[in-house]
Amino acid sequence: MDPHIFLIQLLNGVQYGLLLFLVASGLTLIFGIMGVINLAHGSFYMLGAYLAWSLTAQLGNFWLALLSGFVLSVVLGMLLEWLFIRHLYRRDHLQQVLLTYGLILIFSELRSIVWGDDVHSVAVPALLAGSIPLTETLAYPVYRIWLSIICVVLAAGMYYLIQHTRLGMMIRAGASNREMTQSLGIDIGLLYRLVFAFGIALAAFAGMLAAPVSSVYPGMGNQVLIICFVVVVIGGIGSVKGAMAAALLIGLVDTFGKVVEFEIGGFRVLPELAGMSVFVMMAIVLLWRPEGLFGARLR
Amino acid sequence: MTQAVQNAQSRRDFLAGVGALAGISLLPLAGCARSDKVRVGFMLPYTGTYAQLGVAIENGFRLALAEQGGTLGGREVEYFKVDDESNPAKATDNANKIITRDKVDVVVGTVHSGVAMGMIKVARETGTLALIPNAGVNAATGDLCAPNVFRTSFSNWQPTHPLGKVMIDNGHRKAVFITWKYSAGEQALQSFAEGYKAAGGTVIKELFVPFPNVEFQALLTEIAALKPDAVACFFAGGGAVKFVKDYAAAGLKNNIPLYGSGFLTEGVLDAQGDSAEGVITTLHYADSLDNPRNKAFRAAYREAYGMEADVYAVQGYDTGLLLAQALEKAGGDISNRDAIIAAMEGAVIDSPRGRWTMSKAHNPIQDFYLRRVENGDNKVIGVAWKGLEDPARGCNM
Known part of the structure; x- marks a missing residue:
């Protein structure tokens, strides 16, 4: 591979990894920190994309749509937590899976009723619509670069919030010992409602941001769900840092897995098998560190 | 469907259920009806x-x-x-x-x-x-x-088969084919490769995306590095929208023309917008067929x-x-x-x-039309293949 192309592929890998972090960040909060298995994470991603599409059409402005979509999804998240999720904290994971799987079906049907089953797309906002030429045949879309920057800012913000603020301290305390935190006079119910709502809003936000580079279509949520869990599991439950490292690792493995042909012990590994590369990597990481890259030692 | 028909249908479902519950003896009645x-x-x-x-x-x-x-x-x-x-x-x-x-x-x-x-x-x-x-x-x-x-x-063999001849007619002798790694994609590739080789072209690289993954950036970079005369592809639905948009955003469309089976631009042109302009496809129909x-x-x-x-x-x-x-x-x-x-x-x-x-x-023996996206419409610019018949491999009828 010539060095020029190698560098561009490196950029692709990092950019894809950052995008994965964005998509998985909400799950890191809800699954990683609250310990709730939210299978409907992908549904909120899809909901966000559809919100971006319909709000952009109605408000005529992508940025306004982004803002109002975010607010809407926080409200939706709080409502859902109050209605369903809060009853599940003390129950086992299987019941959480059952409930959130039900939510997938409900949201997919609601989407079909409200928005239909068509494929849509959201125009890239004019400010970021261009492409930067890299070689004589290839250019890089500005929006993707901007998206990467947003991801980095978001990651830094989350890390700061959880590790270095009072709110973050309360969240971490609640995650490690719910009863004790409550007995110290912290309203754990409200705290968890906020965290859940924020996690949901992050998933929807990711969907909204991804809408202009992706397309908006019915199955998009289910597609990101698995890779999000892979990110959180490889990174280590409860670690924002880990999720970031895992997302970048997956981005690079997936990108180079798709284009590089190599040999291991006489077996030719073909790019066609790229679909497996991420999962092979997950297996290796979990064999080496069962708690994930940055996870706490298993309780 | 009218309400009356719907009611009749659910009544029938209900009766069938009752029949099943009541035991096998009721089944012959359904036959008499x-x-x-x-x-x-x-x-x-x-x-x-x-x-x-x-x-x-x-x-x-x-x-x-x-x-x-x-x-x-x-x-x-x-x-x-x-x-x-x-x-x-x-x-x-x-x-x-x-x-x-x-x-x-x-x-x-x-x-x-x-x-x-x-x-x-x-x-x-x-x-x-x-x-x-x-x-x-x-x-x-x-x-x-x-x-x-x-x-x-x-048949899946049909829509991509005429593409090869069209691409050679347009002077594209080296092509890359890209599709999802699943059976319809592989069947489309196979029939394209057959037609393209027969017309004198060379498929210099086959690129696959795991189905239904829609992250194309790495492969688009690969295409830019390979510099083929043209790219042919098979995608449909949400993947088709994303691929066409990404292909244009990567600046490839202006340098390397994009061809595809007609499903690439069927029912998704609104979502693809400007990025689909100029894409050439073959299909057995076009909305604008005159x-x-x-x-x-x-x-x-x-x-x-x-x-x-x-x-x-x-x-x-x-x-x-x-x-x-x-x-x-x-x-x-x-x-x-x-x-x-x-x-x-x-x-x-x-x-x-x-x-x-x-x-x-x-299977239909039918004409395949050559279509080019112009002003958000699949415009018919000719017949790519007259009376195309599927080879029906493995059929002994």
Whole structure:
């Protein structure tokens, strides 16, 4: 591979990894920190994309749509937590899976009723619509670069919030010992409602941001769900840092897995098998560190 | 579907359930209930991603029959429906429901290739007449071809095959092919490669994206590095929108022309917007096809359903035409299977897509149009291949 192309592929890998972090960040909060298995994470991603599409059409402005979509999804998240999720904290994971799987079906049907089953797309906002030429045949879309920057800012913000603020301290305390935190006079119910709502809003936000580079279509949520869990599991439950490292690792493995042909012990590994590369990597990481890259030692 | 029909249907479901509960002794009664109406069963997706395709196919079929006075060979028609959900795991059950329980004379289905395979299996076992209005799986009119199974749409082999010749005519001798790593994608690649090699071209690289992944950036970079004369591809639905948009955003479209099977730009042009301008595809239909038959069909469809017809509506419509023609020839006698099969084999369908005939393996021999996206419309710029016939590999009929 010539060095020029190698560098561009490196950029692709990092950019894809950052995008994965964005998509998985909400799950890191809800699954990683609250310990709730939210299978409907992908549904909120899809909901966000559809919100971006319909709000952009109605408000005529992508940025306004982004803002109002975010607010809407926080409200939706709080409502859902109050209605369903809060009853599940003390129950086992299987019941959480059952409930959130039900939510997938409900949201997919609601989407079909409200928005239909068509494929849509959201125009890239004019400010970021261009492409930067890299070689004589290839250019890089500005929006993707901007998206990467947003991801980095978001990651830094989350890390700061959880590790270095009072709110973050309360969240971490609640995650490690719910009863004790409550007995110290912290309203754990409200705290968890906020965290859940924020996690949901992050998933929807990711969907909204991804809408202009992706397309908006019915199955998009289910597609990101698995890779999000892979990110959180490889990174280590409860670690924002880990999720970031895992997302970048997956981005690079997936990108180079798709284009590089190599040999291991006489077996030719073909790019066609790229679909497996991420999962092979997950297996290796979990064999080496069962708690994930940055996870706490298993309780 | 009117409310009355819907009620009748749920009543029938209910009765069937009661029958099953009451025990096997009731089953023969269902057999006695057969009237002299022609029983037509739709096994189509009415929910899920392909729901709109299912509806378009049924609409087209009903329109064809309405134009014949609502009858088939002079006999009234009774409709049955099952929602196959595009779920291959339920395909056999659903096919059994409509074929064994509802005892239809002819089953029309379906969209999803995996579901079609299940339906064909049941149709082959029971000998029920089956008409496939979309699913392109090659085996349906190849390995698994059967006297009672007909297809009115296309085989996966067909839409990408003419591309190679077109690309050579445009001077593109080195091409990259990119698609999803799944059976329809591989079948599309194989038929493209055949046609392209025969015309004197070389496929310098085959690129695959794991299905249904839509992250293309790495492979677009690979294409830019390979610098082929042109790129050919097979994508549909949400993936098609994303691929075409990414291809344009990566600046490739201006340097390396993009070709594809017609499904790349079918029903998704609005979502693709400017990025699809200039993309060249081949398909057996185009909305803008300029012939009086197509214009009349589209006007009638708009009148009847208040929406625009698409390629799936045409395929449903042609399925109706085929059945009507066959029953007409058989004097309305649906039990005379030999006469009906012979009539279908010899059918000439005067379709909105142009006149087509049935191949020996029961797949349309039809023209493939060359289309270029202009101002958000698939404009027909010529005929890419006249009377293209699927090679029907593995069919001994």
